[in-house]
Amino acid sequence: MGKGPELKFYNTLTREKAPFTPIDPNNVRMYVCGPTVYDFAHIGNARPAIVFDVLYRLLRHVYGESHVTYVRNITDVDDKINARALRDHPGMELNAAIRLVTEKTEAQYHQDVAALGCLAPTVEPRATDNIRQMVAIIQSLLDKGHAYVAEGGEGREVLFATASMADYGQLSKRKLEDQQAGARIAVEAHKRNPGDFVLWKQSEANEPGWPADFTENGQTIAIYGRPGWHIECSAMSQRYLGDTFDIHGGGLDLIFPHHENEIAQSRCAHGTHVMANLWMHNGFVQVEGRKMSKSEGNFVTIHELLATEKFGGRSWPGEVLRLAMLMTHYREPIDFSVKRLEEAERLIAKWPAIEDDGSAPSEAVIAALADDLNTVAAVQVLHALAQAGAPEFAASAALLGLTPKARQLDSALVEGIEAIIAMRLEMLKAKNFAEADRIRDELLAKGIQLKDGKDKETGERVTTWEIKR
Numbered sequence: 001m002g003k004g005p006e007l008k009f010y011n012t013l014t015r016e017k018a019p020f021t022p023i024d025p026n027n028v029r030m031y032v033c034g035p036t037v038y039d040f041a042h043i044g045n046a047r048p049a050i051v052f053d054v055l056y057r058l059l060r061h062v063y064g065e066s067h068v069t070y071v072r073n074i075t076d077v078d079d080k081i082n083a084r085a086l087r088d089h090p091g092m093e094l095n096a097a098i099r100l101v102t103e104k105t106e107a108q109y110h111q112d113v114a115a116l117g118c119l120a121p122t123v124e125p126r127a128t129d130n131i132r133q134m135v136a137i138i139q140s141l142l143d144k145g146h147a148y149v150a151e152g153g154e155g156r157e158v159l160f161a162t163a164s165m166a167d168y169g170q171l172s173k174r175k176l177e178d179q180q181a182g183a184r185i186a187v188e189a190h191k192r193n194p195g196d197f198v199l200w201k202q203s204e205a206n207e208p209g210w211p212a213d214f215t216e217n218g219q220t221i222a223i224y225g226r227p228g229w230h231i232e233c234s235a236m237s238q239r240y241l242g243d244t245f246d247i248h249g250g251g252l253d254l255i256f257p258h259h260e261n262e263i264a265q266s267r268c269a270h271g272t273h274v275m276a277n278l279w280m281h282n283g284f285v286q287v288e289g290r291k292m293s294k295s296e297g298n299f300v301t302i303h304e305l306l307a308t309e310k311f312g313g314r315s316w317p318g319e320v321l322r323l324a325m326l327m328t329h330y331r332e333p334i335d336f337s338v339k340r341l342e343e344a345e346r347l348i349a350k351w352p353a354i355e356d357d358g359s360a361p362s363e364a365v366i367a368a369l370a371d372d373l374n375t376v377a378a379v380q381v382l383h384a385l386a387q388a389g390a391p392e393f394a395a396s397a398a399l400l401g402l403t404p405k406a407r408q409l410d411s412a413l414v415e416g417i418e419a420i421i422a423m424r425l426e427m428l429k430a431k432n433f434a435e436a437d438r439i440r441d442e443l444l445a446k447g448i449q450l451k452d453g454k455d456k457e458t459g460e461r462v463t464t465w466e467i468k469r
């Protein structure tokens with residue numbers, strides 16, 4: 001530490017590129033909003049996963065592998081999930097249907113991002129495991145006069161009082177007055193201010209819900225309910241990274257209202273000046289100039305791209321998609337096309353498939369990434385290194401997550417991994433440890449690391465997997 005290059009990043013909060021100084025260089029802390037698990041991730045969702053994976057790798061290189069904590073959550077409670085569960089499993093008890101939807105989607109997400117060469121985050125908390133933390137933050141907002149209980153159309157709600165925060169709107173540079181005048185937010189009678197947003201809302205008996213007692217003006221109000229989306233990230237980031245941390249990331253679309261409201265909740269509850277010092281946002285993956293999104297219906301899922309012939313009449317290796325993304329600066333929009341993937345594939349074809357031998361990455365690649373994650377320049381340097389047969393090539397490629405190991409993680413292997421894990425669990429049950437160990441080692445040689453553990457509730461043996469770091 002101290003020896004490394006100066007890192008500079010563009011900060012959405014200040015609209016400036018500035019040198020990055022971690023609060024504690026022994027524990028650099030980053031939070032990135034993860035997926036809402038109701039549907040397969042599309043290519044647009046892949047972008048933040050890849051962009052912040054490169055940042056994670058860079059930080060690990062500069063500060064040391066054990067000195068970076070990367071948290072990316074799983075949003076597994078959301079009304080979009082309820083709607084999908086009702087649609088896909090009519091007749092089934094709603095909570096059971098929700099579990100089916102979220103477990104399947106989460107497993108697919110892990111497969112997808114692993115196939116794109118993304119390292120597993122240090123912690124991947126689920127919203128539903130952090131309800132207690134959310135309730136505590138909401139209570140502290142009530143105590144400090146930043147929240148209130150109101151009777152909404154669908155029952156009781158606890159709302160954040162935007163007018164109670166003098167500098168609400170700093171990140172998105174929106175003023176409360178503008179929002180009222182613009183009236184883009186539907187005026188709801190029970191809200192003191194149209195911009196006030198839900199922290200907690202009442203659930204029907206068959207909807208996902210948790211009992212919670214809130215106290216407002218000395219009165220206890222019990223609301224069996226569920227959290228709003230924004231409070232989830234405030235709770236999980238505080239739990240794993242503290243009241244104030246270094247970096248918060250996500251796609252551009254999250255600046256408002258999601259990140260603005262995370263900031264409002266966290267700062268008002270903890271009495272801090274900032275939630276995170278550096279806010280980084282990736283640009284959109286677009287199709288014919290429009291954001292790729294589920295609601296637009298113009299999306300290609302990562303799974304379709306990697307494992308079917310739906311895009312361009314063929315399947316594509318994960319590494320090609322990853323490189324295609326990195327050939328555009330993370331803040332620029334990307335128009336997604338077959339041509340772009342072909343371009344990335346042609347480049348990769350010219351590179352040697354040598355193992356990362358642990359040698360040092362090139363200074364020029366590090367310098368490019370240190371300059372607001374300039375992956376475009378980094379890829380150019382990498383290509384030059386490949387052409388020159390330079391020994392730094394392998395480690396430099398690895399810094400971008402373009403490792404020979406990722407190359408071996410072909411979609412067929414990733415597709416089969418869950419079945420292999422199930423088979424191995426059977427072997428462990430039968431005490432056939434030698435064979436189970438052999439499978440574990442074989443997968444490790446292919447870059448997949450198995451992790452054996454126990455389910456907290458059932459005590460049953462469970463095995464998860466991730467890309468070997």
Ligand SMILES: Nc1ncnc2c1ncn2[C@@H]1O[C@H](COP(=O)(O)OP(=O)(O)OP(=O)(O)O)[C@@H](O)[C@H]1O
Pocket residue numbers: 033034035036043044045046047048250251252253254282283284285286291292293294295
């Ligand atoms: N077209 C896109 N380009 C880049 N990033 C995107 C795009 N669409 C979503 N993201 C990012 O993906 C991450 C996961 O978001 P989330 O799961 O909430 O997606 P979503 O809201 O379901 O997607 P959609 O916008 O299609 O409805 C967020 O950081 C979001 O900003």
Ligand SMILES: [Zn+2]
Pocket residue numbers: 032033034233258262
């Ligand atoms: Zn979030």
